Amino acid sequence: MIVLIVPAWLWRSGSKVGLYTCGPTTYDFAHIGNLRTFVFEDVLQKVLEVNGFTVKRVMNITDIDDKIIKGAREKGLGISEFSAPFEKAFFQDLEKLNIKSANVYPKATEHIGHMIKYIEELIKKGLAYVEKDGSLYFDISKFPDYGRLTGVDKRQLKSGTRVLSDEYSKDNVSDFALWKAVEANEVGYDSPWGRGRPGWHIECSVMSQEYLGQTFDIHAGGVDLLFPHHENEIAQSEGKTTHKFVNFFVEGEHLLVDGQKMAKSTGNFYKLNDLQEKGFDPLSFRYLCLIAHYRDKLNFTWESLSAAQNALHNLRETIRGWDSPNIGCAGFEQDFKEAINNDLGMPQAIAILWELVKSDYPTSAKAKTILEMDKILGLKLDEYLGKQIEISENVMKLVNERENSRKSGDFRKSDKLRREIKKLGFEIDDTPSGPKIKVVVN
Numbered sequence: 001m002i003v004l005i006v007p008a009w010l011w012r013s014g015s016k017v018g019l020y021t022c023g024p025t026t027y028d029f030a031h032i033g034n035l036r037t038f039v040f041e042d043v044l045q046k047v048l049e050v051n052g053f054t055v056k057r058v059m060n061i062t063d064i065d066d067k068i069i070k071g072a073r074e075k076g077l078g079i080s081e082f083s084a085p086f087e088k089a090f091f092q093d094l095e096k097l098n099i100k101s102a103n104v105y106p107k108a109t110e111h112i113g114h115m116i117k118y119i120e121e122l123i124k125k126g127l128a129y130v131e132k133d134g135s136l137y138f139d140i141s142k143f144p145d146y147g148r149l150t151g152v153d154k155r156q157l158k159s160g161t162r163v164l165s166d167e168y169s170k171d172n173v174s175d176f177a178l179w180k181a182v183e184a185n186e187v188g189y190d191s192p193w194g195r196g197r198p199g200w201h202i203e204c205s206v207m208s209q210e211y212l213g214q215t216f217d218i219h220a221g222g223v224d225l226l227f228p229h230h231e232n233e234i235a236q237s238e239g240k241t242t243h244k245f246v247n248f249f250v251e252g253e254h255l256l257v258d259g260q261k262m263a264k265s266t267g268n269f270y271k272l273n274d275l276q277e278k279g280f281d282p283l284s285f286r287y288l289c290l291i292a293h294y295r296d297k298l299n300f301t302w303e304s305l306s307a308a309q310n311a312l313h314n315l316r317e318t319i320r321g322w323d324s325p326n327i328g329c330a331g332f333e334q335d336f337k338e339a340i341n342n343d344l345g346m347p348q349a350i351a352i353l354w355e356l357v358k359s360d361y362p363t364s365a366k367a368k369t370i371l372e373m374d375k376i377l378g379l380k381l382d383e384y385l386g387k388q389i390e391i392s393e394n395v396m397k398l399v400n401e402r403e404n405s406r407k408s409g410d411f412r413k414s415d416k417l418r419r420e421i422k423k424l425g426f427e428i429d430d431t432p433s434g435p436k437i438k439v440v441v442n
C-alpha cells in the first residue's frame with residue numbers, strides 16, 4: 001500500500017509540524033538498529049522541511065528505568081553518573097550520522113513533578129488506581145478505545161492483571177504501571193503515594209504534551225514501540241485530555257542481524273564505533289539505511305555495508321570533478337521530490353540520484369541538483385563537490401617518477417609504478433596537459 005506522506009493531511013495542519021520521537025534509554029551505547037530508526041526520523045524531518053514546514057522536534061531521553069537502575073547498582077554509581085557516558089556517545093553518534101538536532105531533548109528525571117501531576121489527573125478521572133504497596137496502574141478497562149492503534153484483540157485484554165516491569169511482551173495486554181513504589185533505599189522520588197518512580201510510558205505522554213501541546217502532528221519510533229508503548233501513551237493522553245493525542249503515528253521497521261531483531265538484550269548488536277573500527281565511514285551506514293524503505297526490515301551484513309561504502313565513495317569521487325553549481329536539472333529534482341513525498345521513498349530517490357549522476361547534463365547543473373537532494377540524503381556531498389583531493393608527497397613523487405619513465409620510453413617501469421600508485425588508492429589519466437590524478441573508484 002502506498003501512503004502519501006506530504007500531500008493533503010499535512011497541509012491541513014498549517015506550516016508548523018510537531019514531531020515527537022521516542023529517544024534512547026541510556027543504559028548502554030546505542031546500537032545501529034536504534035540508529036537506523038534515528039536516521040529514518042531525521043529523513044522524515046528533512047522531507048517535511050524541504051516541503052516548507054517548520055518542524056519542532058522533541059526527543060526524550062529515558063534516563064531512569066529498570067535497566068539503568070540495575071546497571072548503576074552493579075557499578076556502584078548514581079543513575080545520572082551511570083547514564084552520562086551513554087548519553088554523550090548518543091549525541092556523538094547523531095553528529096557522525098549528520099542527524100539534525102531536535103529542538104528539545106527532555107529527560108525523564110527532570111520531569112518527575114510533571115508526571116506526578118499528570119497521574120493525579122488520571123486518578124481524578126477514574127482511570128488509574130493505587131495498589132496497596134503504593135504503585136499506581138492505568139486501568140485499561142476504563143479506556144474504551146484501548147487497542148485502537150494496534151488493533152490488539154480486545155478479548156485478550158486482561159484488565160485487573162498488572163505489568164510492573166519496564167520490560168514487556170506482546171501478550172501482556174494488561175493494566176500498566178504509571179508509578180512504581182520503591183523501598184527507602186532504592187532510587188526513587190517522594191510522591192503523594194509514597195516513595196516511587198515513574199513507569200516507562202508516562203514520560204512520553206507528559207513530555208510530548210509539555211513541549212508540543214495536547215494534540216500534535218506526528219509521533220515516530222521503531223516498530224517495537226507500537227505495542228504497548230504507543231498504545232499506552234494514547235490511553236494515558238486521551239484519557240487525561242479527552243482530545244486526540246497524535247494525528248499520525250509513523251513507525252520504522254527494524255534492523256536485523258541474521259534475520260533477528262538487533263537488540264541489546266540478545267547481545268546481537270554492533271555500535272557505530274564497531275563499524276568505524278573496521279574502517280567504515282558512519283555516513284556509509286547512513287547510505288545503507290537510505291537504500292531500504294523505512295517500512296521494510298533491513299538485514300545488516302558487512303557485505304551490504306561494504307557495498308554502501310563503495311557506492312558512497314564512487315559518488316564522492318565522481319562529483320569531485322564537477323563544475324560549480326549552476327541552474328540545476330528541474331526534471332530530476334521533480335522526480336526526486338515525488339519519490340521522497342511518496343511515503344519517504346528513499347530507495348527510489350537514491351536510484352534517481354544515480355540516474356542524475358550518469359546523465360549527460362552539464363556537471364554544473366548536476367551539481368546544483370545533487371546539493372538539493374543532499375538536503376534530504378544528508379551525505380555531506382558539499383564536502384566533495386568540486387573539491388580536489390589531497391595527495392601526499394609520497395604519491396606525488398611516484399607520479400613524477402612514472403611520468404619520467406614513460407617519457408623516456410621505460411614502459412615496464414611506468415606500469416609497475418602505476419600499480420604501486422593504485423595500491424595507494426590513486427589512478428592516473430595521461431592527458432595532453434600531463435598526468436591527472438584521481439582516487440580509485442571501484
Ligand code: AMP
Nearest residue numbers: 023024025033034037221222254255262
Ligand atoms: P531504546 O534505546 O531501546 O529505547 O530504543 C530507541 C529507538 O530504537 C526506539 O525508537 C526503538 O524502537 C528503536 N529500535 C530498537 N531496536 C531496533 C532495531 N533493531 N531496529 C530499528 N530500530 C530499533
Ligand code: ZN
Nearest residue numbers: 022023204229
Ligand atoms: Zn516513548
